[in-house]
Amino acid sequence: MYLGSVKFFKHFIVGIVLLLIIGLSFAAVYLAVMNKNYQKQISELHSETVLAQSTEKPDRSQESEALEYQELYPEMYADLSEKTTVSPHTIYLTFDDGPSDRTAEILDILKEKNVKATFFVIGKEGPKEKELMRRIVDEGHTIAIHTYSHKYEDIYESVESYLADFNKIYHLIYETTGVKPDMFRFPGGSLNIYNARLQMELSSELTRRGFTYYDWNSSSGDADIKTTKDSVYANTTKSAANKDRVIILMHDSVKKKDTVAALPDIIEYFKAKGYDFDKLTNDVKPVAFNYKEE
Ligand SMILES: [Zn+2]
Structure with missing residues (x-):
C-alpha cells in the first residue's frame, strides 16, 4: 500500500520542502519588486519636492529682515578697502583721547620730524578742539574715531548705545574736517572686560558698515597713573622690540605731558633703527592683541 507507507512519507516531505522553496522564492521576488517600486516612489517624491521648492517663491520675510540696529543711521557707512597693505619695518604712532593742548604740541613735533601719525x-x-581736528587733517595725518563720550559703561551697554555714540563722533569729525572717517579704535581695545559680552556682535556690525578697527601691539604705558618721560620712552621701545610692524598706543589728552616730552626721542630711536613712519589708512593690515607677525 502506497498511502501510509514509508515511501509515501518520504515523497510527502520532499513535496512540502519543494513547496516551501517555491513559496519562499515567490515571496523574495515579490518583495524585491515591491522594494523597487518603493524606491521609485521615493525618488519621484524627492524630485517633486525639489521642483516645488525651486518654483516656490522664497520666503523673504525671514531672511531679509534686518536686525533693528542695522537699520539705524543709514548714512553711517564706510568703504572697506579691497586690498591689504603690509609695509615692513614700519611704525604707526597712534594717539587716543585728544584733541587737547597736547595735540598741538605733538603736531609741532611731528611736523619738525617729518613724521605722519594717526589720531583717534x-x-x-570746543572751537579750539575743532581747529585741532582740522589741523590734524591739513597736516596730512589720519583722523579716526575713538568714541564720543569715552564712558565705557554707557557705550558698551548695548550695540545700540555704541552705535549712537559712534554716530555722534562720526558726524562731528565729518562736519568739522570734511573727512568721512573709516577707521576706529575701541576704547580699551577691541576686547576688554567692558565689551567682551557684545564684542562679536559689535565688531561684526561695525565691520558690516565698512569700518576698520585698530588695536595696538606696542604701548607707551602713558595711560598709567604714574608716568615719567623716561617710563614712556622705555615702555615704548621695550614693547616694540623685535616687532616689524608696530602700532604704538599713545595718548594726547591734556595730562599727557610725559608723552609729549618723550616723543622726540622715541621718533629718533626708531629712525636710528631704520624704521619708516606712516599713518594708518584702512588698507593697513590691523594688528590684534598678542598677535605675532610671522
Ligand atoms: Zn581712550
Missing part, C-alpha cells in the same frame, strides 16, 4: 579722537566740540 573723542567728542570735544
Whole structure:
C-alpha cells in the first residue's frame, strides 16, 4: 500500500520542502519588486519636492529682515578697502583721547620730524578742539574715531548705545574736517572686560558698515597713573622690540605731558633703527592683541 507507507512519507516531505522553496522564492521576488517600486516612489517624491521648492517663491520675510540696529543711521557707512597693505619695518604712532593742548604740541613735533601719525579722537566740540581736528587733517595725518563720550559703561551697554555714540563722533569729525572717517579704535581695545559680552556682535556690525578697527601691539604705558618721560620712552621701545610692524598706543589728552616730552626721542630711536613712519589708512593690515607677525 502506497498511502501510509514509508515511501509515501518520504515523497510527502520532499513535496512540502519543494513547496516551501517555491513559496519562499515567490515571496523574495515579490518583495524585491515591491522594494523597487518603493524606491521609485521615493525618488519621484524627492524630485517633486525639489521642483516645488525651486518654483516656490522664497520666503523673504525671514531672511531679509534686518536686525533693528542695522537699520539705524543709514548714512553711517564706510568703504572697506579691497586690498591689504603690509609695509615692513614700519611704525604707526597712534594717539587716543585728544584733541587737547597736547595735540598741538605733538603736531609741532611731528611736523619738525617729518613724521605722519594717526589720531583717534573723542567728542570735544570746543572751537579750539575743532581747529585741532582740522589741523590734524591739513597736516596730512589720519583722523579716526575713538568714541564720543569715552564712558565705557554707557557705550558698551548695548550695540545700540555704541552705535549712537559712534554716530555722534562720526558726524562731528565729518562736519568739522570734511573727512568721512573709516577707521576706529575701541576704547580699551577691541576686547576688554567692558565689551567682551557684545564684542562679536559689535565688531561684526561695525565691520558690516565698512569700518576698520585698530588695536595696538606696542604701548607707551602713558595711560598709567604714574608716568615719567623716561617710563614712556622705555615702555615704548621695550614693547616694540623685535616687532616689524608696530602700532604704538599713545595718548594726547591734556595730562599727557610725559608723552609729549618723550616723543622726540622715541621718533629718533626708531629712525636710528631704520624704521619708516606712516599713518594708518584702512588698507593697513590691523594688528590684534598678542598677535605675532610671522
Ligand atoms: Zn581712550
